[in-house]
Amino acid sequence: MEPLHTALGAIKVLRCSVGQVFSCLANGVRADHGEEGRDAKFLSELDELLSSVTQHLRDVEQAVNSLSQPPGPFTLGNTSFLSQECTQERQALYSQLVLSYKWTDKIHEFSNLSVALLSQNSLKRSYTNSSTAKRRRAPTSSHNVPPQNVDTVISSIDRQFPDMNISVSRPFGANAVLQVTLSRVLQAVVALKGLMIEWVVVKGYGETLDLWSESRHKVFRKITENSHAAMLHFSSPTMPELAVRSFMTWLHSFNTLFSDPCKRCGNHLHSALPPTWRDFRSLEPFHEECKH
Amino acid sequence: MGVTILQQFPMLENRTGPQTIDFLTKRVVALGAIQCGQFLVDCDTYMSTPSLGPQRTVHVMHNSEQPASVFSLLESSGKTIPLVADGLFDLLMLKMTPIYTKKQTKVESKGPRFELADFCIKLGSVTISQNFKGVLVEVEYRPCVVPATCWDLLREFLQGFLGSCVPSMPPQYLQPRMNEIYQPMDTIQQYLEHFSMYRKASGVLQFN
Numbered sequence: 201m202e203p204l205h206t207a208l209g210a211i212k213v214l215r216c217s218v219g220q221v222f223s224c225l226a227n228g229v230r231a232d233h234g235e236e237g238r239d240a241k242f243l244s245e246l247d248e249l250l251s252s253v254t255q256h257l258r259d260v261e262q263a264v265n266s267l268s269q270p271p272g273p274f275t276l277g278n279t280s281f282l283s284q285e286c287t288q289e290r291q292a293l294y295s296q297l298v299l300s301y302k303w304t305d306k307i308h309e310f311s312n313l314s315v316a317l318l319s320q321n322s323l324k325r326s327y328t329n330s331s332t333a334k335r336r337r338a339p340t341s342s343h344n345v346p347p348q349n350v351d352t353v354i355s356s357i358d359r360q361f362p363d364m365n366i367s368v369s370r371p372f373g374a375n376a377v378l379q380v381t382l383s384r385v386l387q388a389v390v391a392l393k394g395l396m397i398e399w400v401v402v403k404g405y406g407e408t409l410d411l412w413s414e415s416r417h418k419v420f421r422k423i424t425e426n427s428h429a430a431m432l433h434f435s436s437p438t439m440p441e442l443a444v445r446s447f448m449t450w451l452h453s454f455n456t457l458f459s460d461p462c463k464r465c466g467n468h469l470h471s472a473l474p475p476t477w478r479d480f481r482s483l484e485p486f487h488e489e490c491k492h
Numbered sequence: 493m494g495v496t497i498l499q500q501f502p503m504l505e506n507r508t509g510p511q512t513i514d515f516l517t518k519r520v521v522a523l524g525a526i527q528c529g530q531f532l533v534d535c536d537t538y539m540s541t542p543s544l545g546p547q548r549t550v551h552v553m554h555n556s557e558q559p560a561s562v563f564s565l566l567e568s569s570g571k572t573i574p575l576v577a578d579g580l581f582d583l584l585m586l587k588m589t590p591i592y593t594k595k596q597t598k599v600e601s602k603g604p605r606f607e608l609a610d611f612c613i614k615l616g617s618v619t620i621s622q623n624f625k626g627v628l629v630e631v632e633y634r635p636c637v638v639p640a641t642c643w644d645l646l647r648e649f650l651q652g653f654l655g656s657c658v659p660s661m662p663p664q665y666l667q668p669r670m671n672e673i674y675q676p677m678d679t680i681q682q683y684l685e686h687f688s689m690y691r692k693a694s695g696v697l698q699f700n
Contacts, residue, residue: 384638384673404635406493417610417635458635458642468645469652472524472609 207263214256221249345394345440350376353395353441357448364452379409380448383455386420388427390447395440397447400427419457422476422488427451433480453483464490494610494634495674497646497666498682501627502657509617509624513603516615516629519653525608532556532602533616533680535687538585538592550592552585553680563680574677597621599687601628610635611649618690625690629654630679640670 224246233241282291351368354376358366363383368376378390384405391399391411402424403415415421427447434446461468462475463484475485503512521527533555540548549567562581566573585592601616614630631650636642643662650658662670665681 385636385641405637419610419635456641458633458645459640461644468648472611472649474645 203263203266203268207260207267210256210260210263214253214260217249217253217256221246221253224249347374347376350392350395353444354378357445360445361448361452363455364448366448377411380451381405382452385455385457386423388451392444395444396435396437397431397444400424400431402427419473419476422473423454423457426477430478430480450478450480450483453478453485456485460485462487462490493637493674493676494612494632495636495639495642495646496630496632496679496682497650497663498679498686499629499631499650499654499658500686501629501654503626509627512627513615513617516627516653517604517606520606520608520613520615523608523653525606525611525613527604528607529605530556530602531605531614531616532600533683534601535599535684536594538588539595540592541590544591550585551684552582553683555676555680555683557679558676561676563677565681565684572681574681576677599690601683601687618687620690625693628683628686632679637673638671639666639674643670 229238229242282293347370354366354368358364365381367379369379370376375394376392378388378392380388380390382388386402387405387407387409388400388402389409389411390397399411401409401411401414402420403409404417404420407415407420415424430447430450434443434450436443457476458468458474460475462470463486465487467487468474470487470489473487475487475490477486477488477491478484479486479491501512501516503509507515517527533553535551535553538550538552540550546569551565551567553563553565555561555563560578562577562579564575564577564581566575597620599618599620601618603614603616606613606615610633612632612634614632616628616630618625618628629650631646633642633646633649636645639662647658647660661667663682663685665685666678669678
């Protein structure tokens with residue numbers, strides 16, 4: 201590519217210097233040659249120009265010699281058909297090309313402006329971080345995480361809560377299914393896809409656990425419902441590990457399901473149910489009817 | 493199997509047994525409970541023949557909640573040995589008549605059974621050989637298996653429809669077992685505790 205560029209550059213220079221020769225000839229003897237011996241001056245100028253032309257011609261020849269034969273036909277795509285049409289007017293290409301050139305120019309200009317504006321604006325809604333250190337990190341994906349990473353995340357959560365026992369099994373290939381036993385209060389099955397929580401079923405201590413059937417007890421059916429809300433609330437595609445960790449912390453707060461009274465009404469029971477709702481931030485217990 | 497609390501309901505002088513059961517039924521139904529059949533807990537007591545050394549007592553009990561099981565409690569030298577067996581145990585006791593003789597009369601608690609969300613409420617009238625003795629209310633909270641974690645909740649529920657007769661402490665029998673997993677045998681032990689109280693008392697228990 202490089203020799204082709206130098207050759208094209210050399211041709212351009214040659215054309216320039218030839219153009220200078222002709223303009224010099226066309227102008228003839230000028231006022232700035234003075235009165236005395238102006239013919240001699242004119243001739244010496246012309247001589248100089250002609251010698252520069254021969255020098256540039258030599259450059260061109262040199263550059264052309266260093267070019268190698270292209271190995272095959274060029275693939276030009278649709279543009280190769282342009283040569284089929286001999287009359288340029290019928291293609292009507294020129295105006296369209298000018299238009300698209302203007303467009304790309306404008307786009308370039310606008311995008312430069314918008315980059316400048318957006319990088320100053322701190323009120324970002326998306327999680328994209330413009331700092332170069334973060335950008336180089338591989339983009340996190342919530343559903344396509346290697347099983348080893350899932351295992352390390354789960355075991356670190358398991359260690360975090362001594363009264364919550366989590367066991368991992370993989371009945372459906374790579375995706376993990378967690379069996380959570382929270383002291384002697386409840387059991388839960390959590391189906392993961394990568395590190396994204398897909399399904400949660402909460403049941404009582406001692407009930408048979410599976411992914412599809414509901415609990416016998418009304419209170420755990422209610423908690424299953426609430427845990428679906430929590431799973432959607434905590435879901436975060438860019439920080440899947442945090443999402444799982446927050447969900448497990450929330451689920452752990454149910455170890456006082458039967459012993460903690462409602463934060464609002466102070467009673468244990470409301471329509472024969474204990475406080476089945478835990479606040480997402482404070483983890484405080486509330487009855488379904490008292491949470492608002 | 494959830495945690496069960498057994499509670500005596502004091503009899504008022506101007507009210508008969510069936511009237512008390514009716515009175516409690518109205519309260520429970522007003523809370524939204526639905527009647528789901530009847531229940532029965534009975535207790536037969538056998539004594540060993542005196543010729544076989546120190547006398548032993550065996551209580552053989554049935555609970556309609558566990559219809560395939562027979563519960564037996566052997567009292568010997570201050571200890572109580574519980575045993576859960578299947579229905580054939582009744583026939584075995586018949587074969588043992590030379591050693592264990594049925595001495596005392598049969599004690600029963602029976603009445604309507606209600607369900608309210610995860611609670612199961614049983615209003616039992618206690619009879620000793622067909623003589624009415626008093627009212628025992630059984631409340632089971634089925635989702636929970638450890639008494640310590642749900643005692644406050646159960647007390648609140650009991651007080652809700654029984655009033656001030658509910659004590660603030662758990663039943664005597666449960667107190668040392670508050671942090672263990674509740675078993676059907678624990679219900680039977682509570683019944684036995686109350687039945688022996690009714691046996692000792694003469695006539696209808698007025699207040700507990």
